[in-house]
Amino acid sequence: MAEERAVPVPSAWMTPSGRYGRAVARACDIGVALVVLVAAEYYGGEYDLLLGGLMALCLLARRRLPGTVLAAVLALGVVQFVLYDLPDPPLTSAPASYDVAVLFAMMSVVHHSRTSWMPYLAGAVVLLATAAGTVGMPVLGIEPFVDLESLLIFWGLTLTVWLTAFALHTRRLYAESQAARAWHAEREQEQRVRLAATRERAEIARELHDVVAHSLAVMILQADGAGTVLRKSPDMAESALRTIAATGRDAIDDMHRIVRVLREGNPDPGDPDSDGGGPPRRLVTLDEVEVVAERARAAGLTVDVSVEVGEGRLSPAEEMTAFRIVQECLTNVLRHAGAGAGVDIRLHEERGTLLIDVVDDGAGTLAGHGVGGRSGGNGLVGMRERVELAGGSFEAGPRLGSGWHVRASIPTRTK
Numbered sequence: 001m002a003e004e005r006a007v008p009v010p011s012a013w014m015t016p017s018g019r020y021g022r023a024v025a026r027a028c029d030i031g032v033a034l035v036v037l038v039a040a041e042y043y044g045g046e047y048d049l050l051l052g053g054l055m056a057l058c059l060l061a062r063r064r065l066p067g068t069v070l071a072a073v074l075a076l077g078v079v080q081f082v083l084y085d086l087p088d089p090p091l092t093s094a095p096a097s098y099d100v101a102v103l104f105a106m107m108s109v110v111h112h113s114r115t116s117w118m119p120y121l122a123g124a125v126v127l128l129a130t131a132a133g134t135v136g137m138p139v140l141g142i143e144p145f146v147d148l149e150s151l152l153i154f155w156g157l158t159l160t161v162w163l164t165a166f167a168l169h170t171r172r173l174y175a176e177s178q179a180a181r182a183w184h185a186e187r188e189q190e191q192r193v194r195l196a197a198t199r200e201r202a203e204i205a206r207e208l209h210d211v212v213a214h215s216l217a218v219m220i221l222q223a224d225g226a227g228t229v230l231r232k233s234p235d236m237a238e239s240a241l242r243t244i245a246a247t248g249r250d251a252i253d254d255m256h257r258i259v260r261v262l263r264e265g266n267p268d269p270g271d272p273d274s275d276g277g278g279p280p281r282r283l284v285t286l287d288e289v290e291v292v293a294e295r296a297r298a299a300g301l302t303v304d305v306s307v308e309v310g311e312g313r314l315s316p317a318e319e320m321t322a323f324r325i326v327q328e329c330l331t332n333v334l335r336h337a338g339a340g341a342g343v344d345i346r347l348h349e350e351r352g353t354l355l356i357d358v359v360d361d362g363a364g365t366l367a368g369h370g371v372g373g374r375s376g377g378n379g380l381v382g383m384r385e386r387v388e389l390a391g392g393s394f395e396a397g398p399r400l401g402s403g404w405h406v407r408a409s410i411p412t413r414t415k
Helices: 019-041 048-059 066-085 097-112 118-135 148-229 234-264 287-298 316-336 378-389
Strands: 302-308 342-350 353-360 393-398 404-411
Touching: 019 048, 019 097, 048 066, 048 097, 066 097, 066 118, 097 118, 097 148, 118 148, 148 234, 148 287, 148 316, 148 378, 234 287, 287 302, 287 316, 287 342, 316 342, 316 353, 316 378, 316 404, 378 393, 378 404
Parallel strands: 302 342
Antiparallel strands: 342 353, 353 404, 393 404
8 A cells, every 4th residue: 555645733833722822923923013002102182192092903803803803993083084084283193104003913814704795795895985085074074184195005905914914814725725625534534444344343243253153163063973973973973073073174274264364354356366475275166065065064064055156257256256155054053953954055157146055954843943043143244245246235134934045246357
C-alpha cells in the first residue's frame, strides 16, 4: 500500500479556536481600539474624545457582533457630524481621523459575517454614508461638508479596505472548507479502517470455524466409532484412527496457513500459489469435495456427490467458496443428524452461475430434532457471508418431513 500523506494540522497559534489564537485576536482588538482612542485625543472639540472613546469601546466587540458594532459606530458618526455643523462653535471635529473606526467596523462585518449578503450591505452603507456628506442633511439644517474630490478619496479608501477584507473573508472560508474536508476525510479513513478490520475478523472467524468444526466433527465420530468396534473389529478401529490422524494433519496445515496470513499479511492476489513469502499453500479445488465426502462416509454418512462443472470454469476463490459450503453442510449433518444419515450433493454450472444443492434426510428424524437440533448458528452465518461476498444468493431450511436443504447460487467468472 502506498504511504498516505498526513493531513497538515495548523498550530495552536494559527487556529482561531485555539487558546493562543484567541489571545492574539483579543490583543488586536485592543490595539485597534487604542488607535481610534489616541486619534481622538488630537482634536480639541468638547465631545471628540467622548465619541472616539465610545467608537473604540464598540470595536472591542467587533468579532462577536460585527453588524451591531457597525450600526453603533455609524450612529456615533452621525452624532459627530450633527454636533459639528449645528452648534456654534462646533462641539466636534468632522471629518476626523478617528472616523477610521467606521472602516474597522465595516472590515469586521465583511471578514466575520456568516451570511453572504452582509459584506455587500456593509460596503454599500458606508459608501452611502460618505456620499451623504456631499449633500448634507437639509431636513436637519446640515450643510454639505465634503467636496467631490474628498468624496472620491473616501470612496477609494473604503473600496480598498472592503476588497482587502473580502479577500481575507474568502481565504477564511476556503481554510474552513479545507479543514472540514480534512476532518471528514480523516473520519472516512477511520471508518474504512474499522470496516476493513471487521471484514478481516469475519473472514478469520469463517476460516477457523470451517477448519476446526469440520475436522473435530469427523474426528469425534471416528473416535466414537473406533471405541465401539475396538474389541470386535480391530481393523475398523485402525481405519478410524488413520482417518482421525489424516483429518488432524490437514486441520493443522490449514491452521498454519491461517496463522501465516495473520502474521505476514494477505498473499499476493495475483499469485494463488504464494502466501506472503512463506511456503506454497495448499490450493482448495472442487476435487477436495470428494475428499471430504469420503471422510464423511468413513464417519458413517451415506454421501452421493455429483459435480458437473467444466475444468477451468471457476476461479480459485469460487472453488474455495463452493468447497467450504459443501464442507460445512457435511459438518452440520455429522453434528445434528449423526451416523446413518444420507446426503445428496449436487454442483453444476448453469448459464454462468454455479448452483450448489445439498440435501440430507436427517437419518429419518424430523428437522430440528436430531442429535444436536440445528440452531442456525455460526455455520449458516458463515456460509451466507461467503455466498454474499461472491455476489450470490443463499437459502437454507428444513425439508418437509425430515432432513435439511441448502441451496446456493454463485455467479461464475469464465476464464
